[in-house]
Amino acid sequence: MNSSVDRSTILNRILDTATDNLRIAKILVRMGLDPNNITYDALLNWLFEIVLANITLANMFALIGAIFFVATLLMQRMVPLRVANMVGCTFFVISGALSGSVATFLLYLLLLPVNAVRLRQLLNLVKKARNATQGDRSMEWLKPFMIERRYRRGDRLFRKGDAATEMFLTVTGKFLVNEIGVELAPGRLMGELGFLTPNNRRTGTVECIEDGQVLTITYERLLEIYFQNDQQFGYYFLVLTSQRLLENNQRLQENISRLEATLAQEKAARQTSAGHGIA
Template sequence: MVLGGADLSTILDRILDTAADNLRIAKILLQLGLDPNNVTYDAIFNRLLEIFLANITLANMFALVGAIFFVATLLTQTMVPLRVANMVGCGFFVGFGALAGDVKTFLLYLLLLPINAFRLRQMLNLVKKARAATQGDTSMEWLKPFMTERKYRKGDILFKKDDTAHEMLLTVTGNFLVKEISVELPPGRLMGELGFLTPNNRRTATIECIEDGHVLTITYEKLLEIYFQNPQFGYYFLVLTSQRLLENIARLEAIVAKNQLAQQTAVAGGTN
């Protein structure tokens, strides 16, 4: 055991001595072509300049530009410019590999080019869909294949306020009443979307069927999946919930204004 320990110590000492010898400044200067006994800043600068000029080739220039674009990808915060910079960098490294005869570099970056191009196309399509959602039609026709049909008769209660919510509904035929605020929902209206956003997924109102009809339903699990995958629906859903909240605010303001008017009338009548 002692012998083994001694051998290990000897090996480590030899490794450290070799490493120290290789890292000696004098040896590094000799490798750079400098005289360790006569080192000046001018000599170091001139030698580095000679090395730089000796390595100025078209292949190395391609590699330098490619490296600059790859550094740019580390500083880019958004995906589209990042993919573009990455593709440009890959293109220059492909040129470097071809000019330098480096097959591995050539094949590696040639393979990365179509991968980045495909991801860039996906991102551009995503941006295009999001932009179209902000300017285009917010029809829900495309959502129907993901939904299941359910029929209701007059007097049926679809759900009650504070019930646990698991799904969103789209009216197709018939009429439905939001009992708390006495608002009718004709065909083509969504119901239960606010339960998707409320804490613990609770219903915010009671819905009653006042005319035979049927609806299409979709579970919140499927809705969440589509929400993150489809920017057009994600934007539409935000617009829809914002409109619903603004409608509720306007309705409350109208009620408050009506009550204030009634109070003023009562006060004026009492005064008279």
């Protein structure tokens, strides 16, 4: 009790000192306050009267809209953020209509469809990424985020050891991975492993062996998609790279099997030759 009285007394002294300043006194008069009678309680009563005078239906809707907008600043996932943003816009639209503020009404009315379109794109991306984890690894959903590029026969897309900054999707033409002699037909992904290597370096050399077209997307854009889509894309990308690693492992096993078979045939041939020599 004594501490609250002391604080009130201190604040009253501060207010008395402030009102001695002519400029502050003028400001207080404009605010509808008496410079000669400014106390802590008087200031609280003045603020309370302002709040009561401005409690209208329009302001209540604006307050709720502001709460949702502040909430978007605390969200890390894009889908809930877009939903909260749309709810906030809706309250501001109603507030603008009730208060007769055309600028507020039109601004937030235009923001609603923008957020709705972006939300739908995000949900579609999440859905397609989720389908991809269940076996559908089509890259059609990623094409709207990619840029077209054309190559002629003999052009080299990248070399082994080069800095990796983008991923490729073949559309037309043929491309060859020199190190393993694998030909990439349309619809194949290239350069995704560079996205996962610690130093972002190419793991192979790819050149164009038949004029064609590819779609490219930078690793920075891939990271944006990853963080914007509830991390479904991260799992999708993990499936893609795992498939590529399994294919490479299978190819390596086949090469080892062929090499073992060749060595076995050579050994058998040498033994046969040695047996004929003894005979």
